[in-house]
Amino acid sequence: MSVDNYLNQISAKKFRESLHSDCSQCFGLCCVALNITASSDFANHKPAGEPCSNLQSCFQCKIHEELREKGFRGCTVFDCLGAGQMVSQHTFKGQGWRENPAMAEKMFRVFPIMEQLVEMMAYISEALTYPLQLELQKNLSKQLRQLEKLTKLDGDALVTLDIIKYRMPVNELLLKTSVHIRHALIETISSKNKRKLDYRGVDWLGKNLRGKDLRAIDLRGAYLIAADLQDADLRGADFIGADLRDANVSGANLSTSLFLTQMQINSTNGNIKTKLPTHIQRPSHWSN
Incomplete structure (x- = not known):
């Protein structure tokens, strides 16, 4: 570079x-x-x-x-x-x-x-x-x-x-x-973990995704209301337009998630173990 x-x-x-x-x-x-x-x-x-x-x-x-x-x-x-x-x-x-x-x-x-x-x-x-x-x-x-x-x-x-x-x-x-x-991220993921990556607009209301490897997936416009994303790996996931209201992101790795906004995170429930991008502040209502 x-x-x-x-x-x-x-x-x-x-x-x-x-x-x-x-x-x-x-x-x-x-x-x-x-x-x-x-x-x-x-x-x-x-x-x-x-x-x-x-x-x-x-x-x-x-x-x-x-x-x-x-x-x-x-x-x-x-x-x-x-x-x-x-x-x-x-x-x-x-x-x-x-x-x-x-x-x-x-x-x-x-x-x-x-x-x-x-x-x-x-x-x-x-x-x-x-x-x-x-x-x-x-x-x-x-x-x-x-x-x-x-x-x-x-x-x-x-x-x-x-x-x-x-x-x-x-x-x-x-x-x-x-x-x-x-x-670029997909190329670093083991070939053993090949999986579907396009979930644009998916309806995952209340879905149990706890601990899932969701790296690099496309979640544009996805419905993730009240979804259980505890401990999920969401690095490189695209969140433009995704609805995260009441989603549980406790312990989730969102550190390099793409296009995640403060408003989206404010609508979730998380904790001190949740990893966030540097431009996102930890909401005051989250648990420890």
Whole structure:
């Protein structure tokens, strides 16, 4: 590997790890802009654009330390990857929706768009941390620079953005990255362990996968709700779009899982033995 490639990977790793929410720099956008439906994750319904009853004037949650106990588990799962503070401090230059109600609607419309842009940036920057073919690396870097420019647009430009136009080429590049990285890992797996690797969209609700060797499998869009993944080896598994709600990942090795997000991990149950990628923080509700 050349020095330039090494430095690019290190830089991408730091960039990926920097994408996390900072509620102290946000105007409580996730507590206002999003539509919330009453469910096991949310104690009550809240339409988009209406502030949550628990949001204080300082934009902090008055039951932050008791969210799970009071029926707002979904709030502890949500992670905007920093989109909230970008909209609050950069797009709208630190002007809150309470002090400037005329721009409130626009701010609330921009927030989910910024979320998608930052999510794509997170995936791409992670992809760039892996050893890749030069052409693929160049194309990913180009997309990352383009997305970063889009995040700096003003509110008027962002609300009219055709987000699908940008998602399609990004998705294609991430697929190529996944195939490249997983195939490299597959070659290190003993021929005795040859097995099916494509489980895209599989329905594994509640499935017992305890201790299974699931290295390098494709779990894009998979349904893993309440699946038992205790002590499973999930290194190199692709998790884009996978639903991990209530999955048990205690002791599982997710250290090099591909495209795993903080929100996905926040929705699981794990413990101190669970191995996570460096950009993922251990959820506070996990057991020891």
